[in-house]
Amino acid sequence: MATTVLESMGKLAVATVNGQDFAEAAAQYRPQIFRFLLASLRDPDAAETLTQDCLLKAHRNWGSFRGDSSVMTWLLRIAINLQKDHWRSRRMQFWKTTNSNSVDADDASQWLPSLASSPEQQVVARDQIRLVWQAVKGLSERQRTVFMLRHVEEMEIHEIANAIGLSEGTVKAHLSRAMVRVRAELGGKR
């Protein structure tokens, strides 16, 4: 049943790709790609650069995209690979760490949702966000990617598995480990 649903999604994606101009698709999905990369790297400049690279790569391969997955999943897969390359090159360029524009977890937690209206709510929300960022910092690259796709992009498990190229069971395992860490971070403060 799941295969049939996926196949029909793929066929729909093919029709959409064939009918949709690349510029239209890029404009539609660019904010989401940027958001995922920003959340993963905490570096706005690097996220912007990788978003451009992602769309450039997608544009080059737009004709060969077969539509086995949705356009968004395909774009995210490219973004995930670029992000991996980025981390790898950062590890190699250890002397450039001082030039990194990564935003600290404390600064990243300054962005508050509009729901937190009262000062008390804002303080609590800021503290929670800081602790989640703190936990995210301690995750492995793959756990972080799975966590972000799940809890920021709100993707389904099978979509995450498709984007990363892992089985659903492996994705669940990574997510479970990530959640243990997040809970521990949040629980230790309560």
Next chain:
Amino acid sequence: MSIDFKEPEDEQVEIALRNFRDSVRAWSDEEFARSRTIERSRWNGFWRAAASPAMGWALAGVLMLGGVAVPVSVVHERQVADEQAKKLAIQQERQRLKEEAAREQAVVAMNDDELLSHVDSDIAQSTPDALEPLASLMNDANGN
């Protein structure tokens, strides 16, 4: 998108995750709307040029030429050295044979001289046997 995989999270964790999601989205929206210039470093241009297919083919050609030329020159040098060593060995052998022949000739010449001197001494000192009776008769006649 609906969430079909539900972890047993308590309310506090869910609230924290929701705040986190909203915070990331607010931050992303703000950053996305901000215009920024992306500087391209010279090194990026260099590596992009280095990674171009033409440069790749050129590098591969140089590597292939080097890979063939270096072993060929090494083999050639070895062959030349072997030939020179063979020539030297032949010359040394010839010289050795010449010296040996000269030594043998000297030995033979010395043996001939010794033989001749021996014969000469034999002839000069011994009396021929055929004249011995005549000599005794002459001694008897002188006695009578």
